[in-house]
Amino acid sequence: MKISHRIKDRLIQLFMISMLGIILIAYYHIELSPYPYKGYEMADNLFKKHDADLNESIVLTRFGIMKQYDTVVESLNSLYNTVNIFESLIKKQPDPDLSKRLQNLKNIIIKKDHLITDFKRLNPIVINATHDFSRIMSQIIDSETQADIVERFSIQNYKPEHYEYLNKLNSLFKEILIYTSSPTEERYNNSVSLINSIKNDPQKDAQVDLALRYAQTILSYSAKLIQIDKAILLLPVLDELNQLTQYFKKDYIEYSQTINFYQYAFYILSVLLLIMVHLAFKRLQNIVQALDDSNQLLEQRVAQRTKDLANKNEDLNKAMVDLHEAQDQLIMKEKMASIGMLTTGVAHEIKNPLNFINNFSELSRSLSSELKTILEKEKAQFSENTYLDLRDISSDIESNCQKIQEYGVRADNIVNSMLMHSKESSAQKEMTKLHPLIEGAADLAIHNHKTQYPTFQVKLEKNFDPNLDKTFIAASAISQACISILNNACWALQEKLKSDPTFMPIIRINTQKQGHIAVLTFFDNGIGIPEANILKVFEPFFTTRPTGLGNTGLGLSIAYDIITKQHKGEFGVNSKTNEYTEFTIKIPINPQDHI
């Protein structure tokens, strides 16, 4: 079974999170959750110290080295406080075993407290009694011994009973004092019997009575006190404490074992997590790298596509332009053809009437000159006035006929020109050198223009391609076309000179061999052709020049026919108003070639 990438990522994520959780738990156990019974060792030490202090102060007070019990009270209170410390420790994490052991310890301290209370009660009594007893006894013995010295000199006063009595007192003194530190039953019985015998002795006085009373007090309390001392010091306080601390220790060992476990877990898991984070980071790096790469590739591709698209677009635009041009040319060709046919037809129909008009006007003119000569001869037959009238009328007829003839000739010219359209293929084409032909045409055109405008100066630049030699053309037709173009150029330059006399007119003629095609360009820097007219220039009868002066508006139209129809070439124009005009002629060089 194949696990999807998404689920795999999720699983890894989950794994890392759970690992982090375990690490946090381990950390909590190691650092944040301290040993619940932390400080038990200190309490243990404190307890031992206070117990020792207590015992010490009990001993000190027992022997009267220290007279006050404040230290006993303080030590005991401190013991209770220490037990409270233990209690508060156990409260943090209750444990029945610990509580039981602490209770034992507490009980034993309470026991000790009770014993100490008794001790503190009895101790002053014994101390005072011992003190008073020894004071009184030593007083008695002092005074008796002094009396003894006196009495020893008077032997008659010697009384054995008295001597015995003094001995009894002495031995009681000794017995009691020894009894205070080591009370034995034998000593107790001895002392009691001594006390009894002294009590019954008639020689005793009030002082001795008092001493006996203290002796009795000592006898009754001393043993008890020593018992209490023993009981206090033999109480197994430290044993109970040890049991308690043993348990704490055991607990601590368990605790430190778990802590160790958590510590190992913490270290191992931390390292594992680090490795995983490292791997994840690496993977991320790879992904980012791959993403970067694919991004770059994508960008490159987009750029490539955009470029391709732009190229295609350009091609398309070019094709469109070409199409338009072709369409325009096609339309133009069709237009030209129909106009050509029309004009040819019309010219043919007009030619005959025009011949009549021309011939008869010629005839009428000669007839009117005849009429004039006759009138001169027959002058006398008419009155002066009539003669003058007749003469004037004949002059008018003559001049009218002359005008008719003049305009008839012009119409005939036009018709002849129009008939040129139909004469296209009539001229014979042969391999002809182009350059002399063009040079001749240029000279002719400029010279012709100079005859009308003698001041006209033009700079003629000729860049002829030496590779271009003979071309298959009808020389007269091409020459005519060149003259028509150059005529127009001269006129455009002349127009520009009118507005700007400082202007320097230039005509530039270039020829170039482009493969099997001869390309001729005729450039002038004259007034140019307005954009609105640029398509009309090849139409017959379109002209911007004043008519007359041999201008029929057919020059470029005929040139167009010559080049496109007769020579299967191309004829194009390019212009900018007030800057330049450039006509381009493309003609196949050899008869088998075509454009």
Added chain:
Amino acid sequence: MHKINGLIILLGITAGLQLSFCAFAIQFDQRPITPIPPNPVPTKAEQKNIDLGRQLFNDPNLSGNQKTSCATCHNLSQGGRVPRPKGQLKIPSIFNSRYNFKQFWNARTPYLENAIKSSLLDPTMMGFNPKTGLINLNNTKKYNSRLTFEKIISALTAYVEMLNTPNSRFDRFLEGNTQALTDSEKKGYALFQSYGCISCHQGVLIGENILQKLGIYNDYFSSKPKLENFDLGYYNVTNNPNDRFVFKVPSLRNVALTAPYLHDSSIDTLNEVVEKMAFYQLGHPIPSEDIKYIVEFLNTLTGEIPKK
């Protein structure tokens, strides 16, 4: 620590070794009586609590009958208590009670808080009812904060712990000023020690750290016409017949201010009580000449009474 046990056995055998032991015990203040230490300087919060305690101490609303305050029985200008008629249980002085090893005549509790609590609740003393009493107390609006029983106890404890009487003439003498006592007072102190009074009355408070039976050598209570329950003393706490007539040894601090004496307020003067103490507790009379000196010494134990 075991070493000390061993030492104790050795010491038990010969008293002669006691002297050598002295060097060991040098860490303790060996003077039978030590001066009262000066009061600790409270922090701001503690001072606030103490002030509240002072106000409560003097407030009769703290009692069941709305008439008794702590100060009614523990009058600071009368030695920290008021005298009671003969035969009634003597009111212990409130002074220096923080140093008492146990509270009350029968030593029924070691803790001052408990003593204050039980005095408040005891119908024979304050008779305070925490339920109705707290409402009353809070209704008086005398206190800035809302009182709880615990707060009251804590404040009273804090206040009472400040009611100490340091700087008595005797304390100054203990601190090294030999001029603080007159010769006869010094003689009184010497007699106080040599007669054995010091055996029970020692420590900071000159008493207040042990229990003792009243009537060691002579029966004190046989002369009483009627035995009161409080006469049984520590027996009331332990029910142990040995503890009959056992009482806490009272402090002799400010003793001149706190007549009448003994737990049952039965003795009016210091002279008389010294005489009686000698009879019952020491077992032999003290000459009246010496009693005079001892009383002079007792008069030097009056310290600086805290202000209201």
